[in-house]
Amino acid sequence: MAALAHFRPEHNDSPTDKTLFSLIANDLISQSYSIRPGAMPCDLVDNLLAYQHSISTQKYEQAGIGRGDDFLRNDFVRTDKICWINGEFEPGQRWLDWTSQLQQFLNRRLFMGLFSFENHFAHYASGSYYKRHYDALKGETNRVLSQVTYLNPGWGPDDGGEMVLYRNENDLEGIKVVPLHGTLVLFLSEEFPHEVLPASRDRYSAAGWFRVNTSLAGKIDPPR
Numbered sequence: 001m002a003a004l005a006h007f008r009p010e011h012n013d014s015p016t017d018k019t020l021f022s023l024i025a026n027d028l029i030s031q032s033y034s035i036r037p038g039a040m041p042c043d044l045v046d047n048l049l050a051y052q053h054s055i056s057t058q059k060y061e062q063a064g065i066g067r068g069d070d071f072l073r074n075d076f077v078r079t080d081k082i083c084w085i086n087g088e089f090e091p092g093q094r095w096l097d098w099t100s101q102l103q104q105f106l107n108r109r110l111f112m113g114l115f116s117f118e119n120h121f122a123h124y125a126s127g128s129y130y131k132r133h134y135d136a137l138k139g140e141t142n143r144v145l146s147q148v149t150y151l152n153p154g155w156g157p158d159d160g161g162e163m164v165l166y167r168n169e170n171d172l173e174g175i176k177v178v179p180l181h182g183t184l185v186l187f188l189s190e191e192f193p194h195e196v197l198p199a200s201r202d203r204y205s206a207a208g209w210f211r212v213n214t215s216l217a218g219k220i221d222p223p224r
């Protein structure tokens with residue numbers, strides 16, 4: 001027994017990144033989406049949540065739909081507020097390092113050709129929503145893989161705010177994902193309509209998209 005006193009488990013219950021990446025890859029192979037409650041490393045999501053809270057509300061902008069000249073604010077579709085994440089501060093950089101490792105892993109394992117990652121914090125104030133939509137339109141391939149990580153400790157069954165992931169355009173029932181702290185969701189951007197139901201409290205997340213390189217000669221495809 002004395003020897004056990006010196007035994008220290010290598011890490012806590014959460015799987016190592018490689019194990020998690022492997023599970024995600026297997027999910028994507030078998031069902032083109034991955035829903036992993038509580039899978040994110042605790043220190044990473046705690047750090048990200050603290051970072052999100054430290055950002056001044058003035059840095060948030062009303063979210064819109066479309067990009068560039070097609071950008072449109074439309075309260076009928078979505079009412080959340082967003083703030084793009086860059087590597088300016090350490091927690092943001094750690095997050096981008098982690099997502100870059102995931103990107104490399106998926107490229108090696110699944111040959112996905114993921115080229116870049118854009119992502120933002122999203123704040124859905126109580127009652128906010130994002131109606132059913134696709135993150136990418138077929139044929140306009142650039143957003144390939146959507147990612148959402150939830151940053152809401154203690155989210156309860158009565159808090160609402162589920163993300164509903166529909167299996168295809170005819171699916172009306174969908175799979176409800178509770179936006180609980182540390183839950184990670186990934187899905188092929190062109191394949192799954194999804195929506196965010198209104199919540200009864202503030203709802204925080206980091207949502208992002210891995211993109212392929214659609215730059216044409218001489219014309220760089222901007223990251224957002």
Ligand SMILES: O=C(O)CCC(=O)C(=O)O
Nearest residue numbers: 130135148163196205207
């Ligand atoms: O927050 C979520 O659960 C999903 C957000 C979303 O669909 C998006 O930002 O495109």
Ligand SMILES: [Fe+2]
Nearest residue numbers: 133134135194
């Ligand atoms: Fe979306």
